[in-house]
Amino acid sequence: MNNGQTGAEGADAGEPGARRDGARRGAAPRPPARALFQRVVVINGLVFALGTLVLALSPATVSSPVLLAEVPVLLVGLALMLAANALLLRRSLAPLDALTALMQRVDLLRTGDRLTDSGHSDLTHLIDTFNAMLDRLEAERSASSAHALAAQEGERQRIARELHDEIGQSLTVVLLGLKRVVDRAPEELREELHGVQETVRASLDEVRQVARRLRPGVLEDLGLHSALSALSSDFSQMSGIPVTKSVQPDLPALGADVELVLYRIVQESLTNIARHARATRVEVSLATEDGRLTLRITDNGRGGAVQDGAGIRGMRERALLIGARLTIDSPPGDGTRVRLVIPDRSATS
Template sequence: MSSPTSGNQETPQERPPRAPRSPASALFRRLFLFNGLVFATGLTTLALSPATVSSPVLLNELPILAVGLAAMLTANALVLRTSLAPLGALTVLMERVDLVRSSDRIPSSGNGDLVNLLDTFNAMLDRLEAERSSSAAHALAAQEGERQRIARELHDEIGQSLTAVLLTLKRVVDRAPEELRDELCAAQETVRASLDEVRRVARRLRPGPLEDLGLISAMNSLATDFSALSGATVTRLLDSRLPQVSGDTELVIYRIAQECLTNIARHARASRVELSLRAEGGAVVLRITDDGVGGPIREGAGIRGMRERAMLIGADLDIESAPTRGTRVRLTVPIPEPVRQPIPDTAGPVADDP
């Protein structure tokens, strides 16, 4: 015989989880309760104290009312100032925040009812920085791929075509009459100069020394090309014993150095440049300084691209420039600590005594 409670036994419906209280409602409740407590305290004090209020109010009663009102206003102002103080820091951060330059955050500890708001704002900045970093990584990867494609086409198609023209002109010069040789030689030199320029452009687009010989050789080649192009003297302080970094990090360092030297050649009118790449503490530091005209920094596409590249590898880019004192660029790339592998236990299990 079955129990009357067996079979289709009804279970009580689970209550939906209560929605968390919003920061606005929490702050309103706190201020409402505190103001109510202040007014209740003042009313109780007035009711239990020997002080009385006449109608109309006498002159000797005005100081008592003024003191009570001042005490309530002071307490109310203190709680409002304490509760709303983080909003000022939040406003300042919202005005200066830059997802490329830095990762400023507001400490949310000890801010009462606004902790949830500040945590949400910090989480929003983290999410936006992650999304921008991801999109910048895809854009820069596409840019590097396009540069390599253009460099291959310049080398394989235009370079080969110019080489064929150069060889043809050489055969023509050998068989040409004397009165035409000067003009043909001039054309031959023009084609040779164009071929050299195509090769230089291809090297700038695709850093062959970086892929084949490493970062230090690529930096030396970059400094040599810059000195030949601009006529400025380049002092090289390149440490050949740099710690091992990833290929992406080496490419970022090379591209930032390339952009800096390009800007110096175009705008600085410098006669001396110092290119330094060394290990300092737990970081690899790239410094590029010049004695050019300096002046205010206008952050165009070039500097913006440098900051985006630095952001991809977690590096810090600092640019200082003063009129007639040149420009100093410093890139600090942190070196990740190596992960220590646990030492395997090769002793094996210990046998129990018989």
């Protein structure tokens, strides 16, 4: 009984409506096991009582011993009682099937999937408790994801600074040293030294590109529009896939967390396209639709993304941080469409 009362208090704390209903009833809800037991007993009792009443009022009689002609009457009565019992029990226990199906498909990265109570009063407490558990797990998952992603961003910035300030500067010093060596080197060695010089210069460019991908300084300095333009330009240069970018000029003011989520989702989407899509065209759009900020990334690749990989799950986690909804449509042979919808309260700073 104590466990049932504790669970009831947890569910009531998460559901104000349930708390008010419990206060009106003036009693704590029954534990689910006891309520289910009582429901089965009541249903069976009603069926047997109804069967007894029908036999008592009907003209049918049963001899002792039972005559062969009376066997069909008994079998029909038994069949009717069993059928009525099965029908009533099936209707009464239907919420358990729905609850089992929800348990099998629930995903904390796809929020809002809940079981609604359809008037089965004995199972209301079980349904409310399960829904409250999902609310708690989603809140805890969102909080832990926020901490993890914040730590990840901090680590990215640290690595980007080290790449830029230490490795980048060291390679720059090497380039300057090579230039002095080339100027004093014999003619027969200059061509070879020029090759080494170009290799170091290419390595320096790669280090700078990695640092930009890790820490989008242009996002902090010039804003989201310029950051998306630079990201699209770098992607087209590296992959050879043209990107058509469309950003609404009069976007609402965005918070730094929203801008970073938008940037990272576009970045991850373009990375997935370059690795897996085999696309020849990409479209990126950011605009307000029906009062909500909507980001779309569309390609004409092979599609067919069935399972979420680490990259897509990371995109879903980022979307949850700002209360946005991420949907990915990837029919085989018809490209992939990524859509992020940000509600008004999350889009504004």
